[in-house]
Amino acid sequence: MNKEQITQALKSFLSYKYAVSRYERHISVPSAGIANYSGMRGGSGAPERFFAMVGKPADMGHTSYQDYEDYLEYKTIVEDLEGALEVLTEDERIVIKMKWIKDITLRQIADQRNISLATVDRQHKRALNKLSDALRFTKAKVPHIENHASTKLIVS
Structure with a gap:
């Protein structure tokens, strides 16, 4: 990552970190009464086959495959930044x-x-x-955060 990418990721770091924690809390842990389809063969759709291979617990339809991909990107950048920050002195x-x-x-x-x-x-x-040296070989890209501020709420 270059310095511009690093500063861009740092600007959104807290948003990424919060989103990761919310996603992890949202995904249910399989237990009695909660469906877990990770052992079943996937249908013809790629996301279902992917989830079946990686063992993603079923969340009863509240998240999408895109949500899962975003989560993985966010989690990677959070882990990379947290690790890289450890190479700095306390003052830095x-x-x-x-x-x-x-x-x-x-x-x-x-x-x-x-x-x-x-x-x-x-x-x-x-x-x-x-930070640039520490993150030189990272494959993480700076995830885009959707701007939902322009969404209009219609009250009838």
């Missing part, structure tokens, strides 16, 4: 999280941490270089 990690996840300017970070802007800028650049 704080700067990256404040700048990209909390959307705070470098000037504001310097003021809040009571250090010079030049120091924050150096930490930021060093952190992005380390």
Whole structure:
């Protein structure tokens, strides 16, 4: 991943992480009274065969194959970013999280941490270089998050 892709992923990190946790809570764990079709042969449709092969528990029709693909992309990017953040020093990690996840300017970070802007800028650049090195061989792409804000609610 290049620096632009990394910063784009960091901007949406909390959304990805939350979506992954919601998806994992939504998918039921097979137990008495809950259907699990993972052992059955799939029909002619590719998603059904795929789910049967990977053993996805049946969720009684509340998620789609596309939801599952999105979940896998989100989960991959979350795991990759969490792992890559571990290569940073504590100061670098704080700067990256404040700048990209909390959307705070470098000037504001310097003021809040009571250090010079030049120091924050150096930490930021060093952190992005380390993240770029750490994520160099990742196959994860930055998932697109659908914008549902333009959806109109019609009240009758």
